[in-house]
Amino acid sequence: MKRKLFVASAISAALTGCGPISSALNSSGAVRRTLASAEGLDHLVIGTRGLAREYREHDVDRHFRVNGFATPSDARYMDLVAGNFVAYRLVVDGAVDQRRAFSLAQLHAMPQTTQITRHDCVEGWSAIGKWSGVRLGELLDAVGPRDGARYVVFHCMDNDGYGHLYYESLDLHQARHPQALLALRLNDAALDPDHGAPVRLRVPTQLGYKSAKWIARIELVGSFANIGAGNGGYWEDDGYEWYAGI
Amino acid sequence: MKMKAVYRYALLTRASHWVWVVAFAVLVGSGLQIFNASPNLDASDKSDPARRVLAIGSPSYGVGTTTLFGHTFVTTGWLGWTEDGMGSSGPHAFPAWATIPGYQALADGRRWHLFFAWVAVLCALAWLISTAIKGNLREMILRPSDLSKLWPMQAYYLKLRKEPPPHGIYNPLQKAAYTGVMFIIAPLIVLTGLALSPGIDAIANPLTAVFGGRQFARLWHFAGMLLLLAFFLVHTFQVATQGFANQMRSMITGWYET
Numbered sequence: 001m002k003r004k005l006f007v008a009s010a011i012s013a014a015l016t017g018c019g020p021i022s023s024a025l026n027s028s029g030a031v032r033r034t035l036a037s038a039e040g041l042d043h044l045v046i047g048t049r050g051l052a053r054e055y056r057e058h059d060v061d062r063h064f065r066v067n068g069f070a071t072p073s074d075a076r077y078m079d080l081v082a083g084n085f086v087a088y089r090l091v092v093d094g095a096v097d098q099r100r101a102f103s104l105a106q107l108h109a110m111p112q113t114t115q116i117t118r119h120d121c122v123e124g125w126s127a128i129g130k131w132s133g134v135r136l137g138e139l140l141d142a143v144g145p146r147d148g149a150r151y152v153v154f155h156c157m158d159n160d161g162y163g164h165l166y167y168e169s170l171d172l173h174q175a176r177h178p179q180a181l182l183a184l185r186l187n188d189a190a191l192d193p194d195h196g197a198p199v200r201l202r203v204p205t206q207l208g209y210k211s212a213k214w215i216a217r218i219e220l221v222g223s224f225a226n227i228g229a230g231n232g233g234y235w236e237d238d239g240y241e242w243y244a245g246i
Numbered sequence: 247m248k249m250k251a252v253y254r255y256a257l258l259t260r261a262s263h264w265v266w267v268v269a270f271a272v273l274v275g276s277g278l279q280i281f282n283a284s285p286n287l288d289a290s291d292k293s294d295p296a297r298r299v300l301a302i303g304s305p306s307y308g309v310g311t312t313t314l315f316g317h318t319f320v321t322t323g324w325l326g327w328t329e330d331g332m333g334s335s336g337p338h339a340f341p342a343w344a345t346i347p348g349y350q351a352l353a354d355g356r357r358w359h360l361f362f363a364w365v366a367v368l369c370a371l372a373w374l375i376s377t378a379i380k381g382n383l384r385e386m387i388l389r390p391s392d393l394s395k396l397w398p399m400q401a402y403y404l405k406l407r408k409e410p411p412p413h414g415i416y417n418p419l420q421k422a423a424y425t426g427v428m429f430i431i432a433p434l435i436v437l438t439g440l441a442l443s444p445g446i447d448a449i450a451n452p453l454t455a456v457f458g459g460r461q462f463a464r465l466w467h468f469a470g471m472l473l474l475l476a477f478f479l480v481h482t483f484q485v486a487t488q489g490f491a492n493q494m495r496s497m498i499t500g501w502y503e504t
Contacts (some may be wrong), residue, residue, distance in 0.1 A: 022275060023350060050448040061292065120460060126460050240353045
């Protein structure tokens with residue numbers, strides 16, 4: 001009986017020890033680099049292939065969950081809202097043949113596509129929305145990426161409350177995916193401020209944090225090493241995977 | 247009676263066994279960390295409170311509740327409102343001692359989970375292929391002829407029967423457990439884990455659809471974990487009660503005394 005008691009107490013001691021042990025291992029640089037190696041493997045094996053499932057009107061969440069940072073409340077954004085985004089310009093620059101600044105009317109005049117797709121949050125929840133707007137690939141064609149352009153960086157107007165602006169990035173292959181969309185409308189209405197007005201990204205083949213809201217500027221770069229903390233996105237700088245297909 | 251030692255477990259089997267022990271512990275702990283970021287399980291594709299099977303939460307300060315199929319239980323201290331690993335308590339579904347890392351960190355939990363998922367799967371494939379080639383897998387797989395021996399074996403365990411039914415290296419209940427774990431539960435866990443990923447859903451829409459959608463896949467993934475945890479508890483109970491030292495030695499050195 002003594003031995004059984006010993007086994008039971010060893011197991012429970014091991015369990016209570018788990019938290020501190022894993023927390024200590026978790027802060028080791030070598031451990032973190034090893035764990036992070038799985039991302040490259042996932043990117044290689046899964047990549048960006050196929051199409052996210054498209055749903056019927058019936059499946060749409062009429063009140064699409066609001067998430068992410070707080071809706072911008074700075075003077076510049078409030079002025080844009082007050083002026084119905086007439087003064088808004090989507091700047092596309094960096095490694096492009098022709099730097100452009102698109103007004104909302106110009107974006108609406110481009111070919112529009114609609115998708116009813118599921119938004120998969122990294123936290124685990126999902127919601128379905130009907131999104132309309134301009135294919136990102138269409139916009140890239142309009143500016144002409146130069147040789148050396150590898151990534152498309154999205155600079156946003158929302159911040160984390162500590163002065164860090166949200167940003168995200170895709171590689172050109174992901175950006176040219178037919179479902180990578182610059183959404184102007186949600187559920188048959190102009191995008192409202194809480195859902196990222198006037199322009200947000202939709203990348204249904206990856207987790208929700210890639211689908212940046214409140215986009216102000218799109219920059220084509222050869223490397224994102226000098227942007228933010230250099231990991232290609234706000235949440236990536238906080239330890240999340242840049243490749244968010246899984 | 248004189249003891250006779252037999253070489254029971256090949257090196258690859260022993261190595262794989264302990265790799266799985268570590269991988270399983272990490273995958274459960276990091277999985278609970280990931281679960282904590284959205285502590286609900288819905289039997290649906292998108293999130294749907296109307297089809298919520300499990301919800302762990304904190305309706306008010308200092309109170310933790312668990313709602314299963316609409317029935318709410320107060321689980322303060324265990325689920326919903328738990329210690330955070332840093333000396334205080336808060337609205338965390340699973341407590342810090344059960345999660346990896348201990349403190350709340352979804353990004354880190356995902357890193358541990360997605361790395362050890364590869365470890366577990368690659369290790370399982372290597373072992374499965376090697377064992378199948380050697381022909382030893384046969385001894386572990388439940389056959390139709392074993393079905394009639396399941397109850398007599400259980401009766402023996404319950405001391406309702408003096409002798410176990412005649413069997414090979416593994417008894418019929420062991421075979422049923424191993425077959426269930428290797429060919430039903432483990433594949434279910436791997437496939438549902440893949441199915442809840444948007445990149446995989448895009449490649450294989452039918453995979454996610456077969457499980458009822460993303461949230462449903464998350465539910466199956468969690469249920470599969472519970473089944474594997476149940477296997478683990480029964481397995482360790484049996485090891486602990488049926489010649490603990492001999493069992494442990496055989497899974498370390500390969501030699502088992504009969």
